[in-house]
Amino acid sequence: MYNSYWFLALIVFSISIFIFNLLKKRNTGTLFLLLAMIGLGFIIETVIFTFLGSYEYYPKFVKGHPFYDSNLGAFASNAFALPVIATFIATFHLNWIWIFLFAGLFVGIEWLFLELQIYSHNWWRLAFTGLGLPFYFATAKIIYQWILNHPRRFKQNLILYLAIVSISCSAHILPIIFFSNRIYNPGWFEYLERDTVAFADIFFLIDSLYYCLIIHINWKTKWIKYALTGFLMFIVNQVLLTAGILQSLVWWDHLYYIGLSLLLVLLTSLINKRLFMRSYLE
Numbered sequence: 001m002y003n004s005y006w007f008l009a010l011i012v013f014s015i016s017i018f019i020f021n022l023l024k025k026r027n028t029g030t031l032f033l034l035l036a037m038i039g040l041g042f043i044i045e046t047v048i049f050t051f052l053g054s055y056e057y058y059p060k061f062v063k064g065h066p067f068y069d070s071n072l073g074a075f076a077s078n079a080f081a082l083p084v085i086a087t088f089i090a091t092f093h094l095n096w097i098w099i100f101l102f103a104g105l106f107v108g109i110e111w112l113f114l115e116l117q118i119y120s121h122n123w124w125r126l127a128f129t130g131l132g133l134p135f136y137f138a139t140a141k142i143i144y145q146w147i148l149n150h151p152r153r154f155k156q157n158l159i160l161y162l163a164i165v166s167i168s169c170s171a172h173i174l175p176i177i178f179f180s181n182r183i184y185n186p187g188w189f190e191y192l193e194r195d196t197v198a199f200a201d202i203f204f205l206i207d208s209l210y211y212c213l214i215i216h217i218n219w220k221t222k223w224i225k226y227a228l229t230g231f232l233m234f235i236v237n238q239v240l241l242t243a244g245i246l247q248s249l250v251w252w253d254h255l256y257y258i259g260l261s262l263l264l265v266l267l268t269s270l271i272n273k274r275l276f277m278r279s280y281l282e
Contacts, residue, residue, distance in 0.1 A: 003118045007059040007076045010109070014084040021088050029147045030091050032163055032275055037083035037140050039162030042169045044136075046201040049074050050194070054124040058117070067193035068177040073119070079166075082106065082133070086140035093141075096134075103133035147275070160275060161212050164268050168204040168211070171260050176200065181253045186245050199245065207233075207261070211268040226262050233261040 021030055048054040050071075057073020085102050088094075107130045113119035114126075146155045175181050176196060183192060184199035210232075214225050237254055240246035248254060 039165035
């Protein structure tokens with residue numbers, strides 16, 4: 001549990017910062033910004049962590065599944081703590097001095113985790129973190145201004161996509177990590193766990209794009225898009241099963257992802273409608 005305490009402390013700190021942020025700002029634009037930055041974090045992690053093997057975490061949350069455990073460590077640090085601070089910087093309009101101070105703080109945390117041996121580098125370096133974080137935090141400031149100023153269609157759809165990626169990724173991968181409901185075996189990597197996470201990453205990036213596209217189609221009967229989505233998710237699962245890429249390990253697996261796809265269509269539609277309401281203006 002020694003390892004877990006440090007990651008739990010990081011999560012509790014991040015949650016506390018975000019609750020403070022919500023209480024001070026009291027607008028759902030703050031929540032949408034957080035979702036967008038989490039989505040951006042997931043995309044970055046997919047590239048550098050899952051596919052390129054930049055670093056490894058040892059939070060000891062999951063026993064017997066080292067890559068799943070490492071993935072949870074990446075969630076806690078790079079897909080939650082960093083987006084929370086990025087949202088805090090953007091919504092309070094903090095300047096570059098603060099951006100560099102927070103970047104330095106996270107470089108310090110990364111160094112501490114290395115010293116505690118609850119995290120290790122492969123090809124990644126502390127300098128990469130120090131150079132990359134200011135750009136990530138600055139991106140949050142840009143996206144927040146887009147939200148406040150009612151962007152045109154491309155920017156609106158980009159924010160929507162990032163927000164849905166954050167929800168889709170979490171809902172897709174976390175059950176696999178905690179409940180072992182399915183595995184993917186595309187044969188990309190030596191270890192089945194990494195194969196599973198990598199294929200799941202591609203899966204949620206594509207299905208998030210689908211949700212963002214389908215809500216923009218004008219249907220005479222609204223339930224058709226839900227029926228089509230559920231049917232397509234069923235067909236995709238069957239194709240993956242037939243191809244030997246997917247192994248479903250529990251009885252509720254297919255039902256869960258079909259139900260999840262319907263819920264994500266609904267959430268995508270709701271977020272799209274509410275994202276740029278005038279009430280978000282400060």
